[in-house]
Amino acid sequence: MDTTCDCGRCKHDICIHRVPIFSTLNEKEISNIAELINHHDYKKGEIVVSEGDSIDSIIIMNQGSAKAFKYTLEGREQILYIFAEGDFFGEKNLLSNQRATFFVEALQDIKTCSLSRYQFQKLLYKYPDIGIKIIDELGKRLSRLENSLQSMGVRNVDSRLGSLLIDFQEKFGVSVSEGTLIQLPLSREGMANYLGVARETVSRKLGQFEQEGIIRTINNKSILITDQDSLNMVAGSA
Amino acid sequence: MDTTCDCGRCKHDICIHRVPIFSTLNEKEISNIAELINHHDYKKGEIVVSEGDSIDSIIIMNQGSAKAFKYTLEGREQILYIFAEGDFFGEKNLLSNQRATFFVEALQDIKTCSLSRYQFQKLLYKYPDIGIKIIDELGKRLSRLENSLQSMGVRNVDSRLGSLLIDFQEKFGVSVSEGTLIQLPLSREGMANYLGVARETVSRKLGQFEQEGIIRTINNKSILITDQDSLNMVAGSA
DNA sequence: CGGACCATTGATAATTGTCAAAATTCGTGG
DNA sequence: CCACGAATTTTGACAATTATCAATGGTCCG
Numbered sequence: 001m002d003t004t005c006d007c008g009r010c011k012h013d014i015c016i017h018r019v020p021i022f023s024t025l026n027e028k029e030i031s032n033i034a035e036l037i038n039h040h041d042y043k044k045g046e047i048v049v050s051e052g053d054s055i056d057s058i059i060i061m062n063q064g065s066a067k068a069f070k071y072t073l074e075g076r077e078q079i080l081y082i083f084a085e086g087d088f089f090g091e092k093n094l095l096s097n098q099r100a101t102f103f104v105e106a107l108q109d110i111k112t113c114s115l116s117r118y119q120f121q122k123l124l125y126k127y128p129d130i131g132i133k134i135i136d137e138l139g140k141r142l143s144r145l146e147n148s149l150q151s152m153g154v155r156n157v158d159s160r161l162g163s164l165l166i167d168f169q170e171k172f173g174v175s176v177s178e179g180t181l182i183q184l185p186l187s188r189e190g191m192a193n194y195l196g197v198a199r200e201t202v203s204r205k206l207g208q209f210e211q212e213g214i215i216r217t218i219n220n221k222s223i224l225i226t227d228q229d230s231l232n233m234v235a236g237s238a
Numbered sequence: 239m240d241t242t243c244d245c246g247r248c249k250h251d252i253c254i255h256r257v258p259i260f261s262t263l264n265e266k267e268i269s270n271i272a273e274l275i276n277h278h279d280y281k282k283g284e285i286v287v288s289e290g291d292s293i294d295s296i297i298i299m300n301q302g303s304a305k306a307f308k309y310t311l312e313g314r315e316q317i318l319y320i321f322a323e324g325d326f327f328g329e330k331n332l333l334s335n336q337r338a339t340f341f342v343e344a345l346q347d348i349k350t351c352s353l354s355r356y357q358f359q360k361l362l363y364k365y366p367d368i369g370i371k372i373i374d375e376l377g378k379r380l381s382r383l384e385n386s387l388q389s390m391g392v393r394n395v396d397s398r399l400g401s402l403l404i405d406f407q408e409k410f411g412v413s414v415s416e417g418t419l420i421q422l423p424l425s426r427e428g429m430a431n432y433l434g435v436a437r438e439t440v441s442r443k444l445g446q447f448e449q450e451g452i453i454r455t456i457n458n459k460s461i462l463i464t465d466q467d468s469l470n471m472v473a474g475s476a
Numbered sequence: 477c478g479g480a481c482c483a484t485t486g487a488t489a490a491t492t493g494t495c496a497a498a499a500t501t502c503g504t505g506g
Numbered sequence: 507c508c509a510c511g512a513a514t515t516t517t518g519a520c521a522a523t524t525a526t527c528a529a530t531g532g533t534c535c536g
Contacts, residue, residue, distance in 0.1 A: 496519095
């Protein structure tokens, strides 16, 4: 079975192959779906979706990462998700004509695949498994958000920042001889917006972690975790 | 078509009638499903589900309300949802053997309906519409959680408390001559745990709202909203 | 190399948490 | 229906944390 799609860029693998919600389908089914897919490129900083847009497609991250956010009443950005490869969004608009509930902005140059609501609904009726996969995926996303809410509820900013570093570590960390190196997807301000604290507070706390020998900051863009146990401690208790 | 189920308590209407996810089904289909349903009663304060439980059913609220919560690292309760009549939970355990991710506790004496995972999966394959309904409902729940997270990011406690009152108003409010009367589902402490602030702070803020003529507190259990515009202002800005 | 942008640091103010005590409310049983 | 004890809530004083503002210092990229 030929798994090369005709989109002109996923040379060795159909992009939707990477998407968990299609994982129960066989090669032929995936090939059929591939033909229904549209592709888009966005540059770093470009807005993929704006809050209030009536998008009529489900959008799948094919390459790079993006942040989903809303504005708080104070005008500050509140980040909700970091979408990485294989993640999707827009499923809320699947049946209802509900509009997009948040902004999505490319954190690097990214590539997306999209599937129209109409096509997607036909798929769902044809392959109920996909529906179950989506329910499963939405459940996971709910769990993650519930965990975020739980962390936000921790009044201690140290814990919250510690948890964020661990999250990033799991998603973007690479093992090196001295510990784990994280390529930060967000600036200090971005992290502050994720945690709901002031930019300066993030600086101070990171400075404090560095003094305590837990991390080493490298050029604003990377952080080296040098003492995993202490980080777990900070994130996990007092 | 007879719509009386044999559960012995929903005399005039099958309980699942109230559940949005079954709303696309006809009377006969609903009757068939009714036979598969189990019923349970819980007293106020009883735990319906504990975090870590491996529940094998989807549970539907039939009467009364319940709170879903997790414990923060500090040992404080963080409330995630208030489930009212027609809401369901346990859908995360639908396919994966994932365990319950939060506690659910009855806020009054409640009645629930449950449907085993096995039965539920069969239904999903038979009626793909139910799957779509669930995706829709989960999408709404995600939106709500995203909004909560957004509010948690608002540093201003006044706004957050104002928003909570408006939420309660929409769910539990009754119009009276002097304004809107809310039967509070949660105690002061409960509200504090929802907002992630100290109990005393909720007291003080409510006192402040009362001084400003926005609300009138009645016996700890009810609040009368006397100045809707001001409340919207507080919730919506400064 | 220079300018724009981002991050850090310091000083101060504002907000909220904590602890303790008093007041109110609730529910039960007489 | 009232009274009493338990539970919850309110209030006050103080401490701790974080936000804000302003100035300085670094970093990135053409």
